[in-house]
Amino acid sequence: AQLDTLDIIVLVALLLGTVAYFTKGTYWAVQKDPYATSLANGSASKAGKSRNILEKMQETGKNCVVFYGSQTGTAEDYASRIAKEGSSRFGLKTMTADLEEYDYENLDQFPDDCLAVFVLATYGEGEPTDNAVEFYEFIGGEDVSFSEKGGADGEPLGSMKYVAFGLGNNTYEHYNSMVRNVTKYLDRLGAKRIGEAGEGDDGAGTMEEDFLAWKEPMWTALADAMNLEEREAIYEPVFEVTEKPEMSAEDDTVYLGEPNKNHLEGASKGPYNAHNPYIAPITESTEIFQDKERNCLHLEVDISESNLSYTTGDHIAVWPTNSGREVDRFLRIINMQDKKDTVITVKGLDATAKVPFPSPTTYEAAVRYHMEIGAPVSRQMVDSLAQFAPNEDIKNEMSRIGKDKDLFAEKVSSKRFNIAQFLESFGQKWDKIPFSFFIEGIHKLQPRYYSISSSSLAQKKKIAITAVVTSEASEGSDHVVKGVTTNYLLALKEKQHGAANPDPHGLEYALTGPRNKYDGIHVPVHVRHSNFKLPSDPAKPIIMVGPGSGVAPFRGFVQERAEQKKKGENVGKTILFFGCRKEKEDFIYREQWEQWGEDLGDSFELITAFSRDGVNKVYVQHRLKEKAEEVNKLLEQKAYFYVCGDAANMARDVSDVLCGIISEKRGVSKQKGEEIVKGMRAANQYQEDVW
Ligand code: FAD
Structure with a gap:
C-alpha cells in the first residue's frame, strides 16, 4: 500500500509538471500576443510603458x-x-496593476x-x-x-509589507489555492503580511x-502598521x-461601441483574442x-473567414451588449437621457x-457596450452612492442600508436590483452622480464563456453553442x-427567423451593433483554449456526466467519436449520462444522439435521468450509482471521466x-476511494468543466 501511495505521488508530481508546462504554453499563445496588448492599450493611458513597477x-x-x-474581471474590480x-479613507497614494504587465525581479x-x-x-x-501565470x-x-540583493532582515522580501485577498469557489477542490499559495511563498521570502489574508467564496454566493x-x-490592522489616519x-x-x-x-473618430481602434477604422482584422473579438456570422x-x-x-457560428481555430472541448466567449431597456433605465435615472449622444472623452x-473603454465615445455607447449595468448592486456601492443622494432623507437611508448587512439583504439583494433599478426605487432622479463614479464603480461588461458543443474534427470552421436563456423570477x-x-x-x-418583433x-437590444457593423446576424466572439479534452487515443473508454446545458461539450465529444468511427478508427466505449426535467420538454439533441449512436454502434x-417525470426525482448521480x-x-481500464455543468x-x-x-466495488475504504479519485484528477483522467 505504501508503494501505491508513493507511485501516485510520483505520478501526480510528473503529471502536474506536464500540465503546468502545457498550460503555460497555451496561455502564452493566448496572452502574449503583442498585437493584442497594443490593441488593448490603444485607448488606455499611454503613460509609462515600463515593466518596472518600482519605477x-x-x-x-x-x-x-x-x-x-x-x-x-471580479478580482480587477475588487x-x-x-x-x-x-486613497479616499486613508490618503494612500494608490494604483492598480495587472500582474502580467510588470516584472517581479526587483520586488526585493x-x-x-x-x-x-x-x-x-x-x-x-x-x-x-x-x-x-508568470x-x-x-x-x-x-x-x-x-535582480539585486535587496531585502531586509536577511530575507529577500524582508522590506515588503503586503495584504492579500483571494477569490475562489469552495465547490472546487483547490479552494482559493492562489491566495493560499502566494501568501505562503511571500511569507517564505520574508514579506510581512498585514492582517489575515481574506478568502471570498463564490460557491457559497x-x-x-x-x-x-x-x-x-484589514484597514484597521493596516492603519496601525503604517500609522495611517482615517479621514472622512x-x-x-x-x-x-x-x-x-x-x-x-x-x-468617424468617435467610438460607438467598437471594441478597439481596429474595429473603428474598418473591417476588423485578426488575430482575434480576448482583446479583439471577431464579428462572426x-x-x-x-x-x-x-x-x-x-x-x-x-447556435452555429461561422469562423471560416477568420483565423480563429478551436479544438473540441474549448470555450467560445460571446461579447454581449446591454439591452436597450436597461440602458434607457440607467440614463433616465441619472437624468442623462437627453445627453446620451453627447461625445465625451x-x-x-x-x-x-x-x-476601461476607448474614447472619444458617447455616454450611451459607454453604458451599452462597456458597463455591467445589469449586475446586482453591491452594498459598498450603495454606501458610496449615499453622498450623491437627491436629499438628506435618502442620503441617510442609503447610508443605513450600505452599513447594515441584513437591511441590505432585505431592501436590495432579495429584490435582485441592479443599480438603476435600486436608484429608481426612491422615486427621484439622481443627477448629482459624476459619470466618472460609474466608470470606476461599475464592473466592465464581460464576455460570457460557452463550452463549445461541436467537434472540430467534424466541423472545423463552425462552432456550436448550447445556451439556456437566463430568465429568473424570484420571491420578494x-x-x-x-x-x-x-x-x-x-x-x-x-431576428434570424424573421420575427416581426x-x-x-x-x-430592445441594438442587434445591428455600432454603426450597423453587426448587421445580418453577427455576434462578437473569441475562442479560449481549455484543458477539457478527449483522450488522444480514441480507443480509450470515456464516461461523461452532463445534465442540462452541461451536456454542451459532450455533444462535441460524441460528434467527434462518431466522426472518428466513420473514418475507420477504433473507438472505445462512450457513455453519456444526461439529465433534465422532462423527457418531452428539455431532452435536448435527442435525434442527434440517435444518429451518432447508430454511427458508433454498441460502443x-x-x-438518461428525468427529474420531473415520475414520482421520485431522478438525477444523473442516481443513474451513475x-x-x-x-x-x-x-x-479500471483507464476510462476518462468527465463532468460538466x-x-x-x-x-x-x-x-x-x-x-x-x-470504494464499494474495489473493497477499499471510503478514504482510499477519495484518494483514487484525487489521483485521477491529478492525472487528468477526471476532468471537470463546471460553472
Ligand atoms: P447574466 O446577466 O450574466 O446573469 C447571470 C446570473 O447572474 C443570473 O442567472 C443571476 O443569477 C445573476 N444576476 C444577474 N443579474 C442579477 C441581478 N440584478 N440581481 C441578482 N442576480 C443577478 N452556459 C450555458 O448555457 N451553456 C454553456 O455551454 C456554458 N458554458 C460555460 C463555460 C464556462 C467555462 C463558463 C464560465 C460558463 C459557462 N456557461 C454556459 C454560463 C454562461 O457563461 C453564462 O454565465 C450564462 O449564459 C448566463 O449569462 P447571461 O449574460 O445571460 O446572464
Missing part, C-alpha cells in the same frame, strides 16, 4: 500598489475598490514605507488566472532570483460579503470626463426546448489610471432577472458518488 510607483508618486490576478478606498527593492496588495482569483482546478511561477519558484467582512479589520471618505474622481460639444456622434439558430416557459438555444487623472421581487448575453442571443435568433421580452450508451459495476470496470451541487455530488462506487 512606475516612484514616477507617479504612489506608495501602494494593488496587484490583481483576474480572469472574469482591486480598484481597495485602491479607491485606500520594494520600499518599506510602501504597501503591496494582492487580489488573486483562483481559476478552474486551482490554476492561476491567465494574467497571473508571477505565480516566479514567486513560487524553488530558487526565486531577484458570499463573495461580496466575504470581501466586506475581510476589509474592515470624499469622492475623488479617477477619470476626467469631458463633454465635446464640437464633436458629433457621427464623426451566426449561420444557424434554433430553440431546442419544447418547453414554452424556458428557452434553450443552439475619458482620461485617467493620473498616469496609472486605465480607462416583482422583476425578472434577464441574463444579458443569453437574451441578446435569443433576440438574434428571433425580434425581441421576445421587449428588451455508445446514453443513460445504478451503473456502478460497469463504471468501475471501465475506470453546475458547479454548486451536481459536480460535487457526482464526485462523491464516484468515490463511493470505487
Whole structure:
C-alpha cells in the first residue's frame, strides 16, 4: 500500500509538471500576443510603458500598489475598490496593476514605507488566472532570483509589507489555492503580511460579503502598521470626463461601441483574442426546448473567414451588449437621457489610471457596450452612492442600508436590483452622480464563456453553442432577472427567423451593433483554449456526466467519436449520462444522439435521468450509482471521466458518488476511494468543466 501511495505521488508530481508546462504554453499563445496588448492599450493611458513597477510607483508618486490576478474581471474590480478606498479613507497614494504587465525581479527593492496588495482569483482546478501565470511561477519558484540583493532582515522580501485577498469557489477542490499559495511563498521570502489574508467564496454566493467582512479589520490592522489616519471618505474622481460639444456622434473618430481602434477604422482584422473579438456570422439558430416557459438555444457560428481555430472541448466567449431597456433605465435615472449622444472623452487623472473603454465615445455607447449595468448592486456601492443622494432623507437611508448587512439583504439583494433599478426605487432622479463614479464603480461588461458543443474534427470552421436563456423570477421581487448575453442571443435568433418583433421580452437590444457593423446576424466572439479534452487515443473508454446545458461539450465529444468511427478508427466505449426535467420538454439533441449512436454502434450508451417525470426525482448521480459495476470496470481500464455543468451541487455530488462506487466495488475504504479519485484528477483522467 505504501508503494501505491508513493507511485501516485510520483505520478501526480510528473503529471502536474506536464500540465503546468502545457498550460503555460497555451496561455502564452493566448496572452502574449503583442498585437493584442497594443490593441488593448490603444485607448488606455499611454503613460509609462515600463515593466518596472518600482519605477512606475516612484514616477507617479504612489506608495501602494494593488496587484490583481483576474480572469472574469471580479478580482480587477475588487482591486480598484481597495485602491479607491485606500486613497479616499486613508490618503494612500494608490494604483492598480495587472500582474502580467510588470516584472517581479526587483520586488526585493520594494520600499518599506510602501504597501503591496494582492487580489488573486483562483481559476478552474486551482490554476492561476491567465494574467497571473508568470508571477505565480516566479514567486513560487524553488530558487526565486531577484535582480539585486535587496531585502531586509536577511530575507529577500524582508522590506515588503503586503495584504492579500483571494477569490475562489469552495465547490472546487483547490479552494482559493492562489491566495493560499502566494501568501505562503511571500511569507517564505520574508514579506510581512498585514492582517489575515481574506478568502471570498463564490460557491457559497458570499463573495461580496466575504470581501466586506475581510476589509474592515484589514484597514484597521493596516492603519496601525503604517500609522495611517482615517479621514472622512470624499469622492475623488479617477477619470476626467469631458463633454465635446464640437464633436458629433457621427464623426468617424468617435467610438460607438467598437471594441478597439481596429474595429473603428474598418473591417476588423485578426488575430482575434480576448482583446479583439471577431464579428462572426451566426449561420444557424434554433430553440431546442419544447418547453414554452424556458428557452434553450443552439447556435452555429461561422469562423471560416477568420483565423480563429478551436479544438473540441474549448470555450467560445460571446461579447454581449446591454439591452436597450436597461440602458434607457440607467440614463433616465441619472437624468442623462437627453445627453446620451453627447461625445465625451475619458482620461485617467493620473498616469496609472486605465480607462476601461476607448474614447472619444458617447455616454450611451459607454453604458451599452462597456458597463455591467445589469449586475446586482453591491452594498459598498450603495454606501458610496449615499453622498450623491437627491436629499438628506435618502442620503441617510442609503447610508443605513450600505452599513447594515441584513437591511441590505432585505431592501436590495432579495429584490435582485441592479443599480438603476435600486436608484429608481426612491422615486427621484439622481443627477448629482459624476459619470466618472460609474466608470470606476461599475464592473466592465464581460464576455460570457460557452463550452463549445461541436467537434472540430467534424466541423472545423463552425462552432456550436448550447445556451439556456437566463430568465429568473424570484420571491420578494416583482422583476425578472434577464441574463444579458443569453437574451441578446435569443433576440438574434428571433431576428434570424424573421420575427416581426425580434425581441421576445421587449428588451430592445441594438442587434445591428455600432454603426450597423453587426448587421445580418453577427455576434462578437473569441475562442479560449481549455484543458477539457478527449483522450488522444480514441480507443480509450470515456464516461461523461452532463445534465442540462452541461451536456454542451459532450455533444462535441460524441460528434467527434462518431466522426472518428466513420473514418475507420477504433473507438472505445462512450457513455453519456444526461439529465433534465422532462423527457418531452428539455431532452435536448435527442435525434442527434440517435444518429451518432447508430454511427458508433454498441460502443455508445446514453443513460438518461428525468427529474420531473415520475414520482421520485431522478438525477444523473442516481443513474451513475445504478451503473456502478460497469463504471468501475471501465475506470479500471483507464476510462476518462468527465463532468460538466453546475458547479454548486451536481459536480460535487457526482464526485462523491464516484468515490463511493470505487470504494464499494474495489473493497477499499471510503478514504482510499477519495484518494483514487484525487489521483485521477491529478492525472487528468477526471476532468471537470463546471460553472
Ligand atoms: P447574466 O446577466 O450574466 O446573469 C447571470 C446570473 O447572474 C443570473 O442567472 C443571476 O443569477 C445573476 N444576476 C444577474 N443579474 C442579477 C441581478 N440584478 N440581481 C441578482 N442576480 C443577478 N452556459 C450555458 O448555457 N451553456 C454553456 O455551454 C456554458 N458554458 C460555460 C463555460 C464556462 C467555462 C463558463 C464560465 C460558463 C459557462 N456557461 C454556459 C454560463 C454562461 O457563461 C453564462 O454565465 C450564462 O449564459 C448566463 O449569462 P447571461 O449574460 O445571460 O446572464
